Amino acid sequence: MESYTHILLAVDFYEHCEVVANRAKDLALKYQAKLSIIHVVDSLPITDASYGGDIPFNMDITTELMTGAKKRLAKLAEKLAVTEDRQWLEMGSPKTEIVRVAEENKVDLIVVGSHGRHGLALLLGSTANGVLHHANCDVLAVRLLDDE
Secondary structure, eight states: OOOOOEEEEEEOOOTTHHHHHHHHHHHHHHHTOEEEEEEEEEOOOOOOGGGOTTSOOOHHHHHHHHHHHHHHHHHHHHHHTOOGGGEEEEEEOHHHHHHHHHHHTTOSEEEEEEOOSOTTHHHHOOHHHHHHHHOSSEEEEEEOOOOO
8 A cells, every 4th residue: 555645635614524534644644745624614504485586695694603713723724733735725616626625736645624414414425425426536534423
């Protein structure tokens, strides 16, 4: 097996995010690989049905989501010593954007947390599952146990 040279950590900022981040950092150290981070703000359309389906969601909400995510991404990147040029904040479908950024940056391992399927994930499918089936590189899904 060849060593990994570029690892992409996909973060969602849920409760157990640091478990996934630590696994990615450990792998990067073990393989002496570059570590990059991506967070994707899911673009769920928020509209008023009385106006029809053509109205884009409120841009103020988008700005707030992106601003908050950028701060959290920068804070995590600082902890992991990931430089700004290896941090991506995207908006769209998480699985699509993670795979796109990985391909564009010649990533050979994506590390993502897997929460299991519940809530909307039952209908839409999990990000980890989507990345696993569409990525052209290895994917490590770190199993996260929900506190019950």
